[in-house]
Amino acid sequence: MASKVKEQETIPVSKVQRAAKFISTGAKVGGNYVKHYAKKMVNPSMDKEELHSNNATDIYNSLSELKGSALKVAQMMSMDKNLLPRAYQDKFTMAQYSAPPLSYPLVVKTFQKYFGKPPEGIFDTFTRSAVNAASIGQVHQATKDGKTLAVKIQYPGVSDSVSSDLKLVRPFALRLLNMNEKELDHYMEEVEERLVEETDYTLEVKRSREISEACAHIPNLRFPTYYDEFSSERVITMDWISGKHIKEWMETNPSQQSKNQVGQALWDFYHHQVHNLKQVHADPHPGNFIIQDDSRLGIIDFGCVKVIPEDFYRGYFPLMKKGMVLREDELNQIFYSLDFISDRDTEEEKIYFRGVFKDMISLLGMPFHVDRFDFADDGYFERIFQLGDKISNDKMFKKSRQARGSRHGLYINRTYFGLYNLLNQLQAEVDTTKPEWLK
Amino acid sequence: METTTTKKTVKKDYRKLILEGYVNHVLEHGAEPASVFKFAKDLKMKEEEFYTYFTSFESIKSSIWVSIFDSTLEQIEAQEVFKEYSVREKFLSFLFTWIEELKKNRSYLLSLYQDKSKAFKSLPSDTREFKEKFKDFAGELISEGRESQEIASRPVIADRYDEALWLQVVFIFKYWLDDRSPRFEKTDAAIEKSVNLAFDLMGKSALDSFLDFAKFLYQTK
Numbered sequence: 001m002a003s004k005v006k007e008q009e010t011i012p013v014s015k016v017q018r019a020a021k022f023i024s025t026g027a028k029v030g031g032n033y034v035k036h037y038a039k040k041m042v043n044p045s046m047d048k049e050e051l052h053s054n055n056a057t058d059i060y061n062s063l064s065e066l067k068g069s070a071l072k073v074a075q076m077m078s079m080d081k082n083l084l085p086r087a088y089q090d091k092f093t094m095a096q097y098s099a100p101p102l103s104y105p106l107v108v109k110t111f112q113k114y115f116g117k118p119p120e121g122i123f124d125t126f127t128r129s130a131v132n133a134a135s136i137g138q139v140h141q142a143t144k145d146g147k148t149l150a151v152k153i154q155y156p157g158v159s160d161s162v163s164s165d166l167k168l169v170r171p172f173a174l175r176l177l178n179m180n181e182k183e184l185d186h187y188m189e190e191v192e193e194r195l196v197e198e199t200d201y202t203l204e205v206k207r208s209r210e211i212s213e214a215c216a217h218i219p220n221l222r223f224p225t226y227y228d229e230f231s232s233e234r235v236i237t238m239d240w241i242s243g244k245h246i247k248e249w250m251e252t253n254p255s256q257q258s259k260n261q262v263g264q265a266l267w268d269f270y271h272h273q274v275h276n277l278k279q280v281h282a283d284p285h286p287g288n289f290i291i292q293d294d295s296r297l298g299i300i301d302f303g304c305v306k307v308i309p310e311d312f313y314r315g316y317f318p319l320m321k322k323g324m325v326l327r328e329d330e331l332n333q334i335f336y337s338l339d340f341i342s343d344r345d346t347e348e349e350k351i352y353f354r355g356v357f358k359d360m361i362s363l364l365g366m367p368f369h370v371d372r373f374d375f376a377d378d379g380y381f382e383r384i385f386q387l388g389d390k391i392s393n394d395k396m397f398k399k400s401r402q403a404r405g406s407r408h409g410l411y412i413n414r415t416y417f418g419l420y421n422l423l424n425q426l427q428a429e430v431d432t433t434k435p436e437w438l439k
Numbered sequence: 440m441e442t443t444t445t446k447k448t449v450k451k452d453y454r455k456l457i458l459e460g461y462v463n464h465v466l467e468h469g470a471e472p473a474s475v476f477k478f479a480k481d482l483k484m485k486e487e488e489f490y491t492y493f494t495s496f497e498s499i500k501s502s503i504w505v506s507i508f509d510s511t512l513e514q515i516e517a518q519e520v521f522k523e524y525s526v527r528e529k530f531l532s533f534l535f536t537w538i539e540e541l542k543k544n545r546s547y548l549l550s551l552y553q554d555k556s557k558a559f560k561s562l563p564s565d566t567r568e569f570k571e572k573f574k575d576f577a578g579e580l581i582s583e584g585r586e587s588q589e590i591a592s593r594p595v596i597a598d599r600y601d602e603a604l605w606l607q608v609v610f611i612f613k614y615w616l617d618d619r620s621p622r623f624e625k626t627d628a629a630i631e632k633s634v635n636l637a638f639d640l641m642g643k644s645a646l647d648s649f650l651d652f653a654k655f656l657y658q659t660k
Contacts, residue, residue, distance in 0.1 A: 105524070105532035106631050112539070113622065120519060127592075128520075156624040 012144040033240040070217040101130045101138055102155060108151055122230060123149070136303075138198060141240060148240035150300070152201075159199035162363040164303075194282070196208070198303040201236050207279075208238075208302035214277055222266040241298035243290040246425050256427075258295040263428025265297045265374065270419050274412075275435045278313060282306040284418030286425065298320040313340075316409065319361045320368040321438055331358070338406050359387060364416070367432045375430065377421035384420075456482060458506075461499045469550045471496055479658045497564060500551070504569035507544065512535045512576065520560050526584035527638040530604070533576075534611055534630045540625065543617065552616060562609075570605055577601040584641070591643040600641060607637055 110120045119126040123142035137154040173427035197203060205226050212223035222241060230237035244252070264287070281288075283304035290298035315337050318330075332354070335341045340357050341350055363384060367373040399434040425431065459481045464472050472478035475496070479489040491500050515521050515529075517535050524532060551565075552558040581600050584590035590600065605632060610633065615626045 103528060103531050103631055103635075104520070105535050106627060108518070108532070109521070109535040109539075109627065118518065118520070127522075156627040158622065160620055160624070286449050 003427055021385045023343040068125055072147040074369040101133065102153065103332055103404055104128050106156070107140070107153055110156070110234055114235055115230070119151075123151075126151070137234075142237075148242070149230075150238050150240045151230070152238075154199065154201060154234040159196065189409070193222070194304055194306070194411065197305070201231065201233055204303050205231050205236055207305050211273065211277065211279070211281065211302060211305070212299075215269055217274055218265065218268045218272060220296045222292060222296045224298070224300060238300070241290045241292070241300060243292040243298055246286050246289060246291065246422065248424065249291040250427070254295065256429075260425050261295050262291055262429065263423050263426045263430045264299050266422060266426070266428075267418065267430045267432065269297075270415070271433050274308065274415075279305055280308045280412075280415055282415045286422065289422065304411075305434070306415070307410065308410070309408060312406055312412075316406070316412065317438060320434070322365075322369040338409070347381065363387060367420070368434055368438065372429060373429065373432045375420065376427035378424070379421075381424055453484070453488070456488065458499060462503070462544070465547050465550055475573075490659070500561075500565040502571045503544070503547075504566050505572060507537070508569050508572055511540050512567070514540075524639055525531060525587045526580050527634065528586065528636070529580055529583075531630065531634050534608070534634065535627070537608075538611070538615055538626055541612070542623070551617065573605060573608065574601045575602045578635045580604075588643070589638065590641045591647055593647070603637065603641075607633055 006046070032276065054086045079391065111117060111119050111122070115122060119142065123144045126142045127140045129140075132139040136158045140153065142149045144150050154353075155205055180191045205228065209226055215221060215223070224239035229236040243249075270280065270284075281299070281302055281304070288299065288301040290300065292298055303429050315334060319334060332341075335354065335357060341353050344352065367375070460478070463471070464478065464481070472481070475489055476486050478496075479486045482489075482585055493502070511533065515532050518532070521529065522530060578601050581590055581604075585592055585597075590598070611626065611630055614629050615623060618626045620626075
């Protein structure tokens with residue numbers, strides 16, 4: 001897959017065009033399947049990797065041209081690594097960085113609209129082109145009074161197009177994620193809620209400030225200051241956090257000690273949010289974290305915050321307790337209360353899914369069962385992927401018409417997979433702290 | 440209370456008075472005045488006086504379009520960055536600013552042009568003067584673009600580029616009239632995307648290379 005990301009200058013605008021884009025991708029994916037089976041007839045040893053990689057390229061190309069919420073969905077799917085075969089993952093992680101830029105006159109216009117002045121009228125300097133793409137906007141660098149600032153500007157019309165985009169993604173997601181329709185709708189609602197919130201920059205500034213204040217005591221973290229006077233519904237101005245993204249930082253060969261320090265800061269950050277604040281930065285993709293020269297971890301972009309309802313919290317986290325798998329009765333009760341298993345299931349299904357979920361929690365809970373966990377252990381992640389692959393290919397799983405798992409679990413799972421994954425990228429070993437009642 | 444200081448100033452700006460009076464009338468009644476006679480009477484002037492400034496309601500509408508265009512140009516040229524812009528950005532900047540100017544007159548424009556069948560007839564004639572001026576502006580942009588290689592020189596069609604940009608202006612206007620999104624964000628997106636498309640088409644593209652290659656094959660055969 002040596003195909004380069006094409007620089008793109010037009011963005012499909014109307015619903016029809018967007019739909020057309022999806023349809024053409026759908027056709028391509030279909031074509032890839034045809035090609036795959038044709039090749040397989042000739043060469044039976046060919047495996048599905050190539051097919052996946054062809055599909056991923058087509059889907060990625062299409063999604064990245066759509067921008068906005070479709071890009072967001074691509075990001076989200078790339079987070080749930082265990083759900084997607086490897087080839088999809090590699091392509092989708094690219095979606096986390098690249099998206100085509102807005103023209104400068106539109107940036108000027110946005111500023112005129114909200115502040116009555118062009119960027120030059122507000123800042124001492126302001127970069128003409130974007131220095132970074134955010135999922136639903138882009139970031140410019142500015143300076144004022146000797147401070148370097150990051151200015152995030154949202155694409156016009158994104159918030160309006162969220163729900164229509166999601167409807168477009170739906171048939172796609174059905175196919176990609178091997179989910180049935182009921183299951184999907186159950187989660188789509190939750191996704192839509194989060195995405196709509198994410199387009200509200202005023203809310204984002206408020207939350208960013210709340211969470212960064214509440215986490216200020218955690219060592220080795222760094223949060224930017226937010227500037228209300230230069231922020232609005234579509235613009236956020238904050239301190240520029242200089243440093244490197246995880247991938248770049250890892251290329252500088254940091255010492256194990258720094259890796260552990262960053263990893264620990266990350267773990268503590270999530271521990272405090274989940275167990276004490278009960279609201280969590282639910283977008284742990286690598287673009288939102290910046291590692292500074294002194295191995296401090298900068299955290300930006302609080303667009304996606306999931307508030308954890310108390311009853312879900314009480315119901316869900318006991319699953320992480322050590323030895324939980326052995327306590328059949330308690331476990332059954334939790335499975336029922338979280339909608340993993342319901343009375344609509346047949347006996348056979350009940351037994352099957354109990355087994356599946358047991359496998360899952362004993363694997364995912366592993367870091368919680370010990371005091372210190374080494375996330376550098378690729379074998380552990382290999383097992384998670386294998387389990388994901390195995391489950392999503394299982395006939396029993398595909399056949400099931402039930403939506404499983406509480407909708408709140410969607411973002412919590414995503415957060416934890418994301419966190420594990422970042423820690424794996426960091427090759428960090430961390431003290432996996434947990435609240436008293438989970439020990 | 441009322442003092443007599445404003446007892447007929449020596450020279451009233453009748454031109455401005457007529458323009459404003461006309462816009463107000465359209466805004467309040469949702470339609471043009473019944474006749475020049477009636478309109479002049481409302482403004483407390485004689486009908487023949489009216490004709491020294493305008494010859495008909497059409498010429499009033501026309502000069503409103505022109506004044507919107509003029510103030511748009513004034514504004515974009517006042518921007519420091521404008522000179523540094525590429526041609527594509529200049530045109531984008533023009534449209535974004537123009538839409539802002541239109542916004543100030545939205546109700547007026549809506550009552551005149553919302554009705555599609557009527558607008559179909561009146562819009563081309565009302566905007567004739569504006570179109571002339573716009574084409575001068577577009578012509579400058581295009582020759583600048585040719586110099587900077589942003590716009591490819593192609594035989595025959597290259598001479599119609601100003602016409603194409605005009606069609607785009609009309610398209611954006613119609614889109615904006617129907618736009619119901621908050622702050623007209625959809626129009627902003629429409630401008631951004633349509634201008635990008637137009638300039639991609641006008642710029643050197645794969646098509647030119649293809650034609651060039653085809654010509655080469657044909658000639659060397």
